[in-house]
Amino acid sequence: MKPTDLPSLNHLRAVAAPEGAKPFHVGIIIGPGFVPMDMVGVQTVLGLMPGVEIHLLWKTDELVEGFPNWWTKPTTTFADCPETLDLLAIPMLAPEVQNDPEVIAFVAEKAKSARFNIGICNGVLVFGAVGILKDRRVTASHNALPILDQLGVREVIPAGHGVTVDGNLYTAGPGVGSFEAAFLVVEAAFGRIAAQLAEVIIEYDPHPIYGMGVPAKADPALVSQFEAIMEPLVADYRKGAIDSFTASAA
Numbered sequence: 001m002k003p004t005d006l007p008s009l010n011h012l013r014a015v016a017a018p019e020g021a022k023p024f025h026v027g028i029i030i031g032p033g034f035v036p037m038d039m040v041g042v043q044t045v046l047g048l049m050p051g052v053e054i055h056l057l058w059k060t061d062e063l064v065e066g067f068p069n070w071w072t073k074p075t076t077t078f079a080d081c082p083e084t085l086d087l088l089a090i091p092m093l094a095p096e097v098q099n100d101p102e103v104i105a106f107v108a109e110k111a112k113s114a115r116f117n118i119g120i121c122n123g124v125l126v127f128g129a130v131g132i133l134k135d136r137r138v139t140a141s142h143n144a145l146p147i148l149d150q151l152g153v154r155e156v157i158p159a160g161h162g163v164t165v166d167g168n169l170y171t172a173g174p175g176v177g178s179f180e181a182a183f184l185v186v187e188a189a190f191g192r193i194a195a196q197l198a199e200v201i202i203e204y205d206p207h208p209i210y211g212m213g214v215p216a217k218a219d220p221a222l223v224s225q226f227e228a229i230m231e232p233l234v235a236d237y238r239k240g241a242i243d244s245f246t247a248s249a250a
Helices: 007-016 040-046 101-113 121-129 145-151 176-190 192-202 220-249
Strands: 024-029 052-058 064-066 070-072 087-090 116-120 164-166 169-172
Touching (some): 024 040, 024 101, 040 052, 040 176, 087 176
Parallel strands (some): 024 052, 024 087
Antiparallel strands (some): 064 070
């Protein structure tokens, strides 16, 4: 059975894409090692809006593995991406992907013309690598925050303060940050009522189980354990982002 054979899905598609709705192109980079929780909020919330066309972007249309074991087929290659995106979103990607010259070049081209940019978790650093964060107020994941000062950021907003908005740039920490940044973009692009309706439809109402989702509130021993797990990746993120930023500013 094909998805188009399901009346229920056809009904939802008709609601989300009414006839005559102006196209709104959303591009989400999903290279190997992307973290699904950092992009699913953008896909879910924007996917409810009229005329939205979601492009899951990668170099090729071959399956890529989101970590862990979340195999996804890109819908649009870099080469076939619309010339101008209404929204470019970058979730956490593997450092090898974030530092890839082809990825950097693609983001440098598309982010500057996009109507909105969303960076989630360590994905924020890709925008920094191409100079988009310069002189902006920015936040990111806990481990990425110390890198931001070296990417020309005007003010680093600590974890736990929600989405940071500076002009057309929306940055946030991992997980729920992708939903919250998406709601704010919907409000800016489609109106507050549309954003509120989306919140109702998906019943968005997080309830932290242990109250440790913000490092400042967490057990210091667990934060240290987390930092030790991430340090080899953070070293790669740091070098790649700073090297690219320095090259772009030269």
